[in-house]
Amino acid sequence: MIPVEHFYYISALLFSIGLAVVLTRKNAILILIGIELMLNAANLNFLASNKSGDVEGQFFALFVIVVAAAEAAVGLAIILKVYKHFKTIDLDKIAEIKD
Amino acid sequence: MTEIVFYFFAVLTVVSAFYILFTKNILHAALALIITLLGVAALYVFTAAEFVAVTQIMIYIGGIVVLIVFGVMLTNDMSGKSISAASINRLSGALIALAVLLTLIYGSQGFTSGGYGKYTITSMENLGKELLTTYLLPFEVAAVLLLVALVAASIVAGNDLKSRAS
Numbered sequence: 001m002i003p004v005e006h007f008y009y010i011s012a013l014l015f016s017i018g019l020a021v022v023l024t025r026k027n028a029i030l031i032l033i034g035i036e037l038m039l040n041a042a043n044l045n046f047l048a049s050n051k052s053g054d055v056e057g058q059f060f061a062l063f064v065i066v067v068a069a070a071e072a073a074v075g076l077a078i079i080l081k082v083y084k085h086f087k088t089i090d091l092d093k094i095a096e097i098k099d
Numbered sequence: 100m101t102e103i104v105f106y107f108f109a110v111l112t113v114v115s116a117f118y119i120l121f122t123k124n125i126l127h128a129a130l131a132l133i134i135t136l137l138g139v140a141a142l143y144v145f146t147a148a149e150f151v152a153v154t155q156i157m158i159y160i161g162g163i164v165v166l167i168v169f170g171v172m173l174t175n176d177m178s179g180k181s182i183s184a185a186s187i188n189r190l191s192g193a194l195i196a197l198a199v200l201l202t203l204i205y206g207s208q209g210f211t212s213g214g215y216g217k218y219t220i221t222s223m224e225n226l227g228k229e230l231l232t233t234y235l236l237p238f239e240v241a242a243v244l245l246l247v248a249l250v251a252a253s254i255v256a257g258n259d260l261k262s263r264a265s
Contacts, residue, residue, distance in 0.1 A: 002105050002215045010109050012203035016196040017116040023192035026185055029170050033132050040139045047146040059234050061151045065158050066241045070248030072163045076170045077256035083174040
């Protein structure tokens with residue numbers, strides 16, 4: 001018997017690790033990885049609190065996965081464009097707004 | 100037995116997530132992400148959501164990780180020096196993450212109902228019927244969103260044909 005809180009604890013740990021990655025890293029791709037971790041933590045919560053025999057939580061998780069795929073594609077396209085323009089994806093060095 | 104497997108995958112997930120947080124090599128971070136996603140997919144199975152687990156493996160590991168590795172390779176100048184994966188704001192980042200963690204754990208104290216014991220299977224037939232009846236609108240919206248996002252990504256990232264011709 002696995003208590004449902006243990007899913008919540010793992011999800012909370014994953015979420016805060018993802019948040020720490022987003023807050024402390026300078027590389028744009030690592031920040032995307034952190035966002036993926038946070039989305040996974042949210043998915044785990046949706047599935048853990050899903051009532052057994054019900055499918056609502058599963059559909060929430062599926063649509064989150066679809067949106068995460070779209071987000072990763074658009075995010076990496078923007079990162080590639082930034083790299084072409086600035087020759088770096090170090091977010092500390094990309095500090096100008098105008099041309 | 101179920102508990103042992105569950106806590107094995109839980110520890111695997113959390114340890115590889117910590118590895119992403121602390122590693123200096125961005126490619127190692129992408130590889131540790133694969134292990135984290137596999138562990139999370141295994142945890143999905145314990146919540147009787149095996150369809151979501153398989154979807155997670157196919158889309159995240161088969162798609163998103165490959166995209167991320169491509170991104171790593173395309174944004175590396177190949178000049179011999181390793182890619183910068185330095186970290187900043189370590190103390191404040193750790194403090195904020197710790198505060199969020201404690202808040203989430205404190206907030207989940209109230210939900211002590213139930214648990215996952217024996218392995219149960221969600222009927223795939225039920226899942227498909229629900230997807231095409233109750234959840235038809237989100238399904239179609241997700242399809243359009245994915246199409247628009249992928250076309251936009253290829254337009255944003257792709258070479259500008261006009262500027263190349265001129």
